[in-house]
Amino acid sequence: MAQRVGVLGAGFTAFAGRRDDVRLEELIFEAAAAALADAGITRADIGTVVMAGADQLDGRSISSMMAAGPAGAYLKDEIRTTSEGTYAAILACLRILSGEYEVALAITWSKTSEGPYDLISNLSYDPFWLRPLAFNDIVESAVVSSSYQSSTTLLAEAAPAVVVKNRSHGSANPRAYLRAPVTREAILASPYIAYPIRKAEVPQPCDGAVALVLASEGRTLEAKRAPVWIQGFGWGTGNYTYGRGVAAELPGLRAAATKAYAMAGVTQPASEIDFAELYDGTPFDELFAYEALGLAPQGGSARSALQGDFLDGGRCPVNVSGGAQSTNLRFAAGMMRIVEAYLQLSGRAGPIQLAAPHQGLAQGGSTYPAQGHAVFVLRNY
Amino acid sequence: MNQKEQTEAPLIHSGEWKIHYDYAVGETATQFFLRLRDQGKIAGKKCPSCQGVLVPPRAFCERCFVQTEEWVDVGPEGTIEAFTIVYEPFDGLPEPPYAVAYVTLDGATTAMANFVRALDLSDPEVAARQLAVGNRVEAVFADAREGAVTDFYYRLM
Ligand SMILES: [Zn+2]
Numbered sequence: 001m002a003q004r005v006g007v008l009g010a011g012f013t014a015f016a017g018r019r020d021d022v023r024l025e026e027l028i029f030e031a032a033a034a035a036l037a038d039a040g041i042t043r044a045d046i047g048t049v050v051m052a053g054a055d056q057l058d059g060r061s062i063s064s065m066m067a068a069g070p071a072g073a074y075l076k077d078e079i080r081t082t083s084e085g086t087y088a089a090i091l092a093c094l095r096i097l098s099g100e101y102e103v104a105l106a107i108t109w110s111k112t113s114e115g116p117y118d119l120i121s122n123l124s125y126d127p128f129w130l131r132p133l134a135f136n137d138i139v140e141s142a143v144v145s146s147s148y149q150s151s152t153t154l155l156a157e158a159a160p161a162v163v164v165k166n167r168s169h170g171s172a173n174p175r176a177y178l179r180a181p182v183t184r185e186a187i188l189a190s191p192y193i194a195y196p197i198r199k200a201e202v203p204q205p206c207d208g209a210v211a212l213v214l215a216s217e218g219r220t221l222e223a224k225r226a227p228v229w230i231q232g233f234g235w236g237t238g239n240y241t242y243g244r245g246v247a248a249e250l251p252g253l254r255a256a257a258t259k260a261y262a263m264a265g266v267t268q269p270a271s272e273i274d275f276a277e278l279y280d281g282t283p284f285d286e287l288f289a290y291e292a293l294g295l296a297p298q299g300g301s302a303r304s305a306l307q308g309d310f311l312d313g314g315r316c317p318v319n320v321s322g323g324a325q326s327t328n329l330r331f332a333a334g335m336m337r338i339v340e341a342y343l344q345l346s347g348r349a350g351p352i353q354l355a356a357p358h359q360g361l362a363q364g365g366s367t368y369p370a371q372g373h374a375v376f377v378l379r380n381y
Numbered sequence: 382m383n384q385k386e387q388t389e390a391p392l393i394h395s396g397e398w399k400i401h402y403d404y405a406v407g408e409t410a411t412q413f414f415l416r417l418r419d420q421g422k423i424a425g426k427k428c429p430s431c432q433g434v435l436v437p438p439r440a441f442c443e444r445c446f447v448q449t450e451e452w453v454d455v456g457p458e459g460t461i462e463a464f465t466i467v468y469e470p471f472d473g474l475p476e477p478p479y480a481v482a483y484v485t486l487d488g489a490t491t492a493m494a495n496f497v498r499a500l501d502l503s504d505p506e507v508a509a510r511q512l513a514v515g516n517r518v519e520a521v522f523a524d525a526r527e528g529a530v531t532d533f534y535y536r537l538m
Binding site for chain 2: 021118128129130133135138139142147149194199249
């Protein structure tokens with residue numbers, strides 16, 4: 001790939017359990033305006049606006065009619081994907097690499113306090129086979145977790161350790177929604193919500209919107225700030241039907257990582273990736289991602305987690321931001337992973353800044369049915 | 382009016398979507414549901430390319446990207462591939478506790494999800510051990526069947 005995409009800036013809203021002070025379009029405006037300000041550009045500089053939103057979560061049909069304006073798209077090229085939030089960044093990168101656009105604003109949002117999320121999640125399943133069985137994203141995560149076939153005893157130990165790690169990391173992050181750390185004892189004392197997932201392993205959700213300003217290589221080099229590059233990206237779709245292979249192996253994520261690593265020239269992720277921001281709506285999501293992304297040996301996720309490989313200060317810190325365990329933006333959680341990785345590589349992560357990171361990974365994935373995944377390799381050289 | 386004069390919480394306006402759909406089940410799943418309803422049998426469709434027996438049946442194999450034709454009866458016994466037991470209530474979903482499992486029925490290539498019943502779920506650890514991946518179950522058919530996935534459930538053997 002001759003050209004690469006740069007990140008000019010990032011913006012996000014205040015996060016709260018309910019953002020009743022703003023309606024959805026105002027929430028979107030808040031993030032888009034923050035991203036433009038951070039990038040030091042105005043709406044006039046944007047060539048294309050790429051949105052990711054889900055009508056059923058927004059409670060509005062064809063919500064892009066309402067969202068385009070506050071996202072900055074009035075009389076501009078605009079497109080929306082209804083896949084998980086990071087697909088806005090995927091599509092924005094592709095549009096820049098097409099050569100048609102110099103600057104793109106990618107934006108996604110999640111204001112799930114306004115509707116019955118569990119029920120909406122159930123409606124995402126087909127009406128014949130799974131919807132009648134009361135499936136939703138948590139049930140699905142639990143089912144996928146039960147299919148893990150390596151070191152299951154260690155897995156049960158590692159899951160609360162991941163939550164403790166991320167909430168501890170998040171307690172130092174001024175951008176995080178949940179700032180209080182949790183203890184292993186408190187997690188183990190909480191009831192199962194869907195075995196093997198405990199109630200304290202599913203973080204309280206929050207409302208918010210997240211945006212990135214992306215640009216061509218040439219335009220990025222013109223900016224005053226030292227560049228951060230999206231050196232590689234990939235996305236992959238696993239199977240919806242089950243039972244051919246082990247679900248916890250996350251075939252969609254493996255496919256996405258293979259493409260992203262090939263594009264970025266990464267051949268040994270465990271040694272070449274300095275840190276990662278992974279989707280962790282449940283600790284099992286993060287644990288299975290270690291293996292799928294090559295950050296832990298096959299079958300070794302739990303052991304690697306328990307020996308502290310992914311702690312701040314460990315071999316490859318994961319979710320030093322606190323992850324979705326600290327800021328559960330649901331549909332927009334993956335996009336916030338890119339923003340946190342970008343801030344690290346930009347040297348602007350504040351109190352949670354890692355010492356001189358050069359290459360990081362950010363991952364987003366559909367919360368249900370763990371089918372679609374997107375992987376980004378970011379680099380500051 | 383400036384922000385400081387606003388003393389009440391921002392207003393909330395409620396809305397609801399009540400939209401009725403009539404989903405076409407399609408000829409393939411219709412045959413499956415009629416066989417389930419009228420004969421108490423579970424059948425899959427065989428891919429002529431990879432020979433995989435797809436249960437629930439599909440009119441096509443998405444991997445080989447060809448249409449399936451031959452019907453094959455499977456089960457009623459099978460092996461658990463994955464499971465969960467739900468202990469907390471979700472909005473609009475059944476009262477917990479309930480268990481669901483993906484089971485590869487004997488003769489099938491793919492696993493099919495359904496409720497697991499006739500099992501004491503009061504102790505999560507005990508119930509989870511009984512539902513462990515690899516354990517055997519059998520499909521039990523309801524007496525009154527309507528041609529839907531819930532016409533059968535799984536029971537431990
Ligand atoms: Zn096939």
